[in-house]
Amino acid sequence: MGKYIINGGKKLAGEVNISGAKNAVLPILAATVVGQNRSTIFNTPNLRDVEIMEKILLSIGCVVDRMDNIIYVDSRQLNSFVIPDDLVREMRSSIILMGAMLSRCGEVIISYPGGCEIGPRPIDLHLKALKEMGVTIEESHGFLHCKCEKLQGCEIQLDYPSVGATENTILAAVKAKGTTIIRNAAREPEIIDLQTYLNKCGAKVSGAGTSIIKIEGVDKFKDVKHTIISDRIVAGTYMAASTITGGEVVLKNIEIDYIQAIVAKLKEAGSLVYYDSNSLKIVGPKKLNSIEMVQTLPYPGFPTDMQAQMMALLSIANGTSIISETVFENRFKHAEELIRMGANIKIIGRVAVVKGVKELTGAKVKSKDLRGGASLVLAGLTAKGTTEVDNICHIERGYEDFDLKLRELGADIEKVK
Ligand SMILES: CC(=O)N[C@H]1[C@@H](OP(=O)(O)OP(=O)(O)OC[C@H]2O[C@@H](n3ccc(=O)[nH]c3=O)[C@H](O)[C@@H]2O)O[C@H](CO)[C@@H](O)[C@@H]1O
Ligand SMILES: C=C(OP(=O)(O)O)C(=O)O
Numbered sequence: 001m002g003k004y005i006i007n008g009g010k011k012l013a014g015e016v017n018i019s020g021a022k023n024a025v026l027p028i029l030a031a032t033v034v035g036q037n038r039s040t041i042f043n044t045p046n047l048r049d050v051e052i053m054e055k056i057l058l059s060i061g062c063v064v065d066r067m068d069n070i071i072y073v074d075s076r077q078l079n080s081f082v083i084p085d086d087l088v089r090e091m092r093s094s095i096i097l098m099g100a101m102l103s104r105c106g107e108v109i110i111s112y113p114g115g116c117e118i119g120p121r122p123i124d125l126h127l128k129a130l131k132e133m134g135v136t137i138e139e140s141h142g143f144l145h146c147k148c149e150k151l152q153g154c155e156i157q158l159d160y161p162s163v164g165a166t167e168n169t170i171l172a173a174v175k176a177k178g179t180t181i182i183r184n185a186a187r188e189p190e191i192i193d194l195q196t197y198l199n200k201c202g203a204k205v206s207g208a209g210t211s212i213i214k215i216e217g218v219d220k221f222k223d224v225k226h227t228i229i230s231d232r233i234v235a236g237t238y239m240a241a242s243t244i245t246g247g248e249v250v251l252k253n254i255e256i257d258y259i260q261a262i263v264a265k266l267k268e269a270g271s272l273v274y275y276d277s278n279s280l281k282i283v284g285p286k287k288l289n290s291i292e293m294v295q296t297l298p299y300p301g302f303p304t305d306m307q308a309q310m311m312a313l314l315s316i317a318n319g320t321s322i323i324s325e326t327v328f329e330n331r332f333k334h335a336e337e338l339i340r341m342g343a344n345i346k347i348i349g350r351v352a353v354v355k356g357v358k359e360l361t362g363a364k365v366k367s368k369d370l371r372g373g374a375s376l377v378l379a380g381l382t383a384k385g386t387t388e389v390d391n392i393c394h395i396e397r398g399y400e401d402f403d404l405k406l407r408e409l410g411a412d413i414e415k416v417k
Helices: 021-032 047-058 092-105 125-134 163-172 189-201 233-245 256-268 302-314 335-339 370-382 401-406
Strands: 003-007 012-015 038-042 063-067 070-074 108-113 134-142 143-147 155-157 179-183 204-206 214-218 224-229 248-252 272-276 279-285 295-296 320-324 344-348 349-355 364-366 388-389 412-416
Touching: 003 295, 003 370, 012 204, 021 038, 021 047, 021 070, 021 092, 021 233, 021 272, 021 295, 047 063, 047 070, 047 092, 070 256, 092 108, 092 125, 092 143, 092 163, 108 388, 125 163, 125 272, 143 189, 163 189, 163 214, 189 204, 189 224, 204 401, 224 302, 233 248, 233 256, 233 279, 233 302, 233 370, 256 272, 256 279, 302 320, 302 349, 302 370, 335 364, 335 370, 364 370, 370 401, 370 412, 401 412
Parallel strands: 012 248, 038 224, 155 179, 295 320, 364 388
Antiparallel strands: 003 388, 003 412, 038 070, 063 070, 108 143, 134 143, 179 214, 204 214, 248 279, 272 279, 320 349, 344 349
């Protein structure tokens, strides 16, 4: 397993190109199986999770070809509705194949998904929505056998605006009989990207980005070309890297509207932000301000996927900050590692009280999940001395060429096996 060795204290400066969004490309790759068609997907990030999704598609008979950041999927010869258990366990997004495969085959055998350990991640809302569409689900030994002769459009009220449940329901509904309405749908930008992809294929989806999504079932899908939106969490992480090092970084290829909740908090912490069409410059302050409250919420609130990075920043701010994690039950595992680096953090249930210290010091730390791992890298960039971040396989699930891009910005970071 690899690790990053970071010698802290370098101010980051220069330009960084933001890759396509992991959380957009994964459901779109799952959606490529819905029709008997060919999809060419541009701006695909080179990530471990994407590789796993490619392997899953290959294993069920799709032709998959990758050239740099372009993935081609031909799903016309799909020949299996059994999703390999070992691959499903590798990542959360594999569960989106449930809705997609039901649309395509009327049947799917899939196990419970894996992914980051950030608290229990049930799929009850996914299953409830599918049952309402007429799907029968048999569960045994961790496997789900889902079946439906013809999916039936209906009105679905989600108890919580779950991103995955919204995506699964959209995919189950695109070829269903009649119209499906999802209320209290998740409003994340990645769902808008899924809608855009599906409509290019010939689907009739509207309302993504709002809490009511309407899907009219269609019979046929056509070949499609689609470009994935830029990753707002990767953008946020590089903005945080500039902020924590007092640097001056320009981010290229970003979706300015989608990162506003993050920008607002980084400005509160003292950063200056300048926009230029689809790029921005972020200048970090000499000393960071504490923030009264960072509360994670579904979009357009502050993203839970930026909470850990924010904690790293606030650990060296002037004063005490409160972080409230409302989306996941147990997403503070990075706190104990930051404490090893000298941070002063107390966890009380879903709230973290972060008392800013003068500086962090390098230490040997372990990444336990994707964003927690990124937060340790940020801490290492500012810490005095050398930081070793172990278990970077988690980080590589979500950041393309992280060490390389940080090095190009002037960081002293090296990846060792
Ligand atoms: C691949 C992907 O897009 N992952 C993102 C997606 O995950 P994911 O789609 O798993 O997140 P959800 O929005 O579904 O989960 C949010 C909350 O709802 C709960 N829940 C969810 C489904 C369900 O059936 N029952 C239930 O109780 C979860 O345990 C969690 O507490 O949205 C999260 C919230 O923005 C992000 O952190 C993840 O990066
Ligand atoms: C939690 C995340 O991803 P996943 O849902 O794929 O585990 C994330 O991207 O921060």
